[in-house]
Amino acid sequence: MSATTTSSAAFGALRAVPEALDTLGAEALSEVARSATLAQNLAAATRLQAAHHLVEAMGRLDEATHDDKVRPRPAFARLDPADRARDHLAAAMSLTGWHAGRLVTAGVQIHTRLPLLRKAVDRGLFPEQLAIDTACRLADIPDEIIAAVESEVIGALCRDLDGGHRPSRTALDTAVDAARERHDPRAAEDAVAEAVERRTVRFRPGRDGMTSMWAHLPSGDAEKLRRRVDAAARAACDSGHPRTRDQLRADALCALGDPNTDDIGTALHDPEDLHRADNTGSAGTDTPPDATRPGASRPGASWGTDKPVRISVIDSIAQGLPNRVQFVNGAYASFDWLCEELLSGGEATVRFELIDPQPGVQDTPDAVLKYFITPALAERIRLRDGTCRHPGCTVDAHDCEIDHVIAFDHLRPELGGPTAEWNLICLCRKHHREKTFGHCAYRPGPLGELTIITETGHEHRTTPHGPLAQARDRILDHRWREHLDRLFADDGHLTNPPGAHRTHPA
Template sequence: MFDTGVLTVSASEGSTAALVARHARIACEQFLEIDLVTDLFVMRCDEDARAGRNEAHHGEFAHVEIAGLLGLTETAAQRMIGLGCDLRWRLHQVRAAFASGRIDLAKAHAFSEALANVSDDALADIERRLLDGAERVSTTRLKDRARRLIARLDPEGARERRRRAVADRDVRVVARDDAMTQVDGLLPAEGGQILAGRLRAMSFDVCARDPRTYPQRRADALVALAAGHTHLECRCGLDNCTARADLGSAGTSGVTVQVHVGVNASTLLGLDDAPGYLSGYGPIDADLARELAADATWKQVLTLPDADRAASDTEAGSVLGIGRGHPSPRTSPVDVASRTRKRLQEKAYRPNAQLVEIVRTRDGACRFPNCGVQARACDLDHTIPFDHDDPARGGLTTETNLACLCRKHHRLKTLGYWAVRQIGRGRLEWSDPTGRITVTEPQGMFADGSSGEDLRTGVHGELLARLTDSRALAKLNYSAAELDLDYLLESRIPPRQRRRRGYTPRHSDTAATTHTAVAAAEDPPF
């Protein structure tokens, strides 16, 4: 009689449309509230000005009045005033989007915080780019996009803000209810990644029968680390615990935490100030990238810019190869795919180490919409499922059929709640249960098109020209980091032009030796 399936879908679509519309109406009301708060603040400022008070104290008690009117804390009232002032006198494009309901209060605050110290010259451009598609992303992803844009379009401002922020670093231990303590702190980006990596490593010291959850183990690892221990004791209570046998007496003391940084060769040489990328954090200014690179282990990452990808008609992402065994950018991906070893790899379920590294470097994080789980903690999922009975018929193990998904979103996709397909250049098109489409872009350190320029074009062409000119080469004053550029560029510079007095190559055809850098870096993919 009636197709209940169609009725269910229609009802679902109606509910989701109503939800989106209601959220937009609430956002409009939120804007009006913030605007009225700003009106009240301006009114009190005018009153103070007429009373002849010092301009620095105009409106200083407005937040107390607003907090009383709305039943808020004074801190929350101050935050509302700060947002309202930003919207009225500085963030004009964000104001229009908020007033129309395109973005809500949480995203308006995210814009205000992310763009707080951007220079006036770059503000309008960054604001416009950041608003593009802002209604479809979370505040976390919005702030990540802001860091990328600011690092690229306002590099000098980003450098100065980072230097000032480092001076405010601090860690606080605050007593909370129920005999608990909250640890709150602000660390430099590289220091935070070192701490996160060490806690993660220690959390896996235990055996599979340890009763604690991963967050509980991580919290216990911080206490153990502060107490001077190098590993986390297992709590399985068994005499034959495998963790004790694996750890022995050394524990995790010999583990070096990996801090991965991506940066252009031209930036390392000082030819430009393009931002670097710290895995797990996001864009960093060029000075910090050069500082971290100075005493680290390097890997060459060969990237393919959009123009070359379009010319070669490839659907692959921007990372063409990692390490010395990568194919030349002149090599057609079709030619590479025809090699026997690659064909065999495509039909194997588990990707080889190089392909794993390429996909994780490309994606940077879980590829589900608005998920921020780091790629190294994700599964590698076959977008088109692998056919174990006949691999040639199922989804092949290739970069264009692999993506990083955290365990939760991997299961969600596998169980069919959401559908996904690869649409080229590392992009994924997700379809939710109502058919709503969301496209996610790779978030890795080389995902930004501006950082994927080939050495043959633009400023990188200038770099290659200068490095292949023996007279220019002789004038360069090489630092410790720049010496390693021989490793990156040795295939492009004739040997006679690479010889410099007193220099011995530090790299060989064997695997690069791991050593501790300023940021305890191990094998970052430069």
């Protein structure tokens, strides 16, 4: 049976289900769930196929543009068809760039290198996420052994799914790595070496004063770190420490970077003792109290960073709202951390910058006709946008380039795109190249809005989400509420003009 016929049957079965599911028995409800799952899996097969064909279409379009006999493009202007397809799908399906990229990779792999996985996906046997995970993992397998590895891995996965068991991502990784090692031990060693090059640590500040940390480390180093953290937490727990095991492990990890605490993050000295020790030494001697601890810094010294702490304060007092403090870098997203830096007596320098939220305050008649973007204006654009402005892209604004939406005319600046706040946006390097050498049209808005019109005629409108844009939204909401308060009388009647006193009938 073809995938189209199976899909039609599945959707037909779903349409035949009565609206009141609570009237069905357990057997019928189970069949409804199975039909819905099959329809969802078949829809995923269609999405993966569309992603593959979209890459091919983008390749043909770029090839035609590159081979134009009248105005041929240089090699550096060529765009990766997979990247272009990813950007289209991110906007069309409201996906992040990461998820859209994996969808494209899976679609291409399934329809060019993985015939067994394609057959299983077309039959609706694989859930979409498992199909994507499998295809992306097999994408790293060399062509010489891909057939053998795919046969082994897909066979095992199909048996598990047929038995009602969905393998976890860890189980999938283990199966792929084991098959790769069996069929090409040397390739497995090369894969380990390549993986080490991708080691990283990332931090994501939260709104509740907490920060999530994600690390991708070599197993040996991660095991050393785990053992050290667990040993400190276990020792504290065995000694009757009141904190939970999870809290102790977190405190032990934080303590690795703070010389003023012990292995579980407890302060080594009472603040009063530190003050006395700074003035009199320790136990009547001339030796500083921390001299016996290797690598220890002066008590109270700053240990977080040696770079200036830059803090932007968005001025909203004139609009009837309190000022909003915005930490420029995510590492400073904690008032406790800031207070510690200010009170520690270290070398940290804190610089406050007052930001006027009024749009265009940095634009001057001379500046808009120059291509150069001043540091102050660049900082405003980054505070406004927050991230790269292409749909689905989450690259931080401070890692982006600032681009003119309407291109700057170097010959006659008065006719080209001005260097003004409304005409500047943050774009990561990839999406900057997409805008420069691609085929989409870009239209700016007065408050940083960006409309992208694709070659297919679709429009995608994005708005900035940085702290400056959020402050402006609050100001606009405040003004609107004030207007409504003046527009309606206490009894709910409309007043004209707004705010006029309405005489109540006797």
